[in-house]
Amino acid sequence: MHFGILGAGSIGCYVGGMLAAGGEKVTMVGRPAMANRLAAGMDMTRYDGLARELDPNSIDFSTSARALARCDTILVCVKSGDTEEAGRTLLEAGVEGATIVSLQNGISNADQLRVLAPECTVLAAMVPFNVARIGESRFHRGTEGTLVIEGDGPDAETSGEIARRLSQAHIAAATASDIKSVLWGKLAMNLNNAVNVLSGLPLKAQLSQRAYRLVLAASVREALAAMQAGGINPAKIGKVRPQIIPAVVSLPDWLFRLVAANMLKIDEEARSSMAEDLDAGRKPEIDWLNGEIVRLGLRTGIATPVNAKLSQMVNRAFAEGKSPNLSGAELLRKVGL
Numbered sequence: 001m002h003f004g005i006l007g008a009g010s011i012g013c014y015v016g017g018m019l020a021a022g023g024e025k026v027t028m029v030g031r032p033a034m035a036n037r038l039a040a041g042m043d044m045t046r047y048d049g050l051a052r053e054l055d056p057n058s059i060d061f062s063t064s065a066r067a068l069a070r071c072d073t074i075l076v077c078v079k080s081g082d083t084e085e086a087g088r089t090l091l092e093a094g095v096e097g098a099t100i101v102s103l104q105n106g107i108s109n110a111d112q113l114r115v116l117a118p119e120c121t122v123l124a125a126m127v128p129f130n131v132a133r134i135g136e137s138r139f140h141r142g143t144e145g146t147l148v149i150e151g152d153g154p155d156a157e158t159s160g161e162i163a164r165r166l167s168q169a170h171i172a173a174a175t176a177s178d179i180k181s182v183l184w185g186k187l188a189m190n191l192n193n194a195v196n197v198l199s200g201l202p203l204k205a206q207l208s209q210r211a212y213r214l215v216l217a218a219s220v221r222e223a224l225a226a227m228q229a230g231g232i233n234p235a236k237i238g239k240v241r242p243q244i245i246p247a248v249v250s251l252p253d254w255l256f257r258l259v260a261a262n263m264l265k266i267d268e269e270a271r272s273s274m275a276e277d278l279d280a281g282r283k284p285e286i287d288w289l290n291g292e293i294v295r296l297g298l299r300t301g302i303a304t305p306v307n308a309k310l311s312q313m314v315n316r317a318f319a320e321g322k323s324p325n326l327s328g329a330e331l332l333r334k335v336g337l
């Protein structure tokens with residue numbers, strides 16, 4: 001197996017770097033700025049102290065997607081807004097017959113890649129853990145969890161082999177026959193991104209305030225209602241079933257601190273990835289997260305005003321390049337609660 005990484009950013013560099021450090025053949029494709037950062041080598045670290053490093057000679061990095069033509073397993077690690085360009089790039093690079101795995105958040109990226117690269121087998125996947133770049137070239141995985149790859153029907157053997165190689169490289173991975181449930185379960189967990197961006201606060205400070213959590217509860221409640229109407233049963237990702245999130249996050253602060261102590265075990269300064277995208281001037285993934293709930297609501301006849309308003313406000317924040325820094329009470333009012 002020759003792995004290709006399309007989109008060497010946080011996830012791409014961590015997964016690609018760990019696979020390469022584990023002895024797999026890996027070609028990474030990314031931007032010139034990342035090529036410069038990795039010129040002196042790269043490090044991969046994990047919450048529990050597991051660490052690997054690669055010297056420059058062990059990194060096969062290219063800024064041209066043509067390098068992917070020699071890969072048979074390509075992991076797409078670009079943000080959802082870049083999927084279309086990534087799919088076209090694969091086509092132009094002459095990638096044919098490869099297995100493409102979307103390691104992206106959201107629901108529709110794999111479907112979009114299937115349309116753009118009809119000669120390839122495309123598999124959806126769910127990455128449960130966070131990765132952040134620290135300094136120039138260290139990629140730090142902050143949380144645990146098992147990566148899940150679509151593994152249904154004729155593709156089960158291929159996805160099983162990819163999962164086995166990832167696991168061997170210390171990225172625990174498994175396959176699932178119902179990947180849509182897994183993707184929707186992860187999406188429910190991602191809905192706090194929007195609230196965090198609009199608060200302008202670190203995650204811990206934001207989640208510690210009930211008013212923000214009530215907005216999150218309303219957003220998740222709408223998501224669950226739309227999923228139920230659409231016949232979707234969101235899978236449990238991590239320790240909490242999506243169905244109980246609204247009740248848990250609606251608890252008074254003192255009780256929430258007791259019951260959900262794990263949710264607050266976060267670095268004081270940690271922010272959501274969408275808040276980091278805002279700071280870095282990147283595009284938001286909001287249309288693939290809360291926006292996906294709004295579209296599902298339209299298809300199933302379920303009203304999703306909170307998610308629609310959150311999407312609109314986040315898009316405005318990105319257009320203005322800054323968070324509106326809303327208090328919990330202000331945010332509750334603005335989403336109509």
Ligand SMILES: NC(=O)c1ccc[n+]([C@@H]2O[C@H](COP(=O)([O-])OP(=O)(O)OC[C@H]3O[C@@H](n4cnc5c(N)ncnc54)[C@H](OP(=O)(O)O)[C@@H]3O)[C@@H](O)[C@H]2O)c1
Nearest residue numbers: 007008009010011030077078079082104105127129130131
């Ligand atoms: N980071 C996490 O903790 C995490 C966890 C779970 C899931 N995810 C999901 O994983 C996906 C990737 O997230 P990420 O945080 O790794 O994003 P990221 O750090 O922004 O990495 C994506 C990289 O791909 C580059 N890129 C985009 N289009 C490209 C192209 N056509 N050719 C070459 N390079 C290209 C981007 O460059 P530019 O920025 O210059 O465009 C960026 O460097 C997202 O869907 C995210 O939601 C992330």
